[in-house]
Amino acid sequence: PVQPPMRNCLICSVQISECHLGVDCCLACSAFYKRTINLNKESLKCKMGTDDCTEFKAISSCRKCRFLKLCEVLEQSANPSKDQETDK
């Protein structure tokens, strides 16, 4: 098959050159992650209140949903759930 020379951000799928935070994420997401934590992520609130802004666009304009998707990718990469592989 084909092995892409470069990777893409698992959060916003932008083309990246290096990995960050332990996952294939772009500079923006890595900076956003630290930034959100440095502020107090619990203070964030969904723009709509539905928590699914990431379902409409690759990257949500609301900090909460953006951080939510970021967390999902982070734990999925950090937690290779042995029960998640349907064919392993």
Add this chain to the structure above:
DNA sequence: TCTCAAGGTAATG
């Protein structure tokens, strides 16, 4: 020793 990854800062909209 060299390369990859992580973390912080600076500039712009």
Add this chain to the structure above:
DNA sequence: CATTACCTTGAGA
């Protein structure tokens, strides 16, 4: 004020 891109240092092979 928040977001994005670059630079520097540390660890691993």
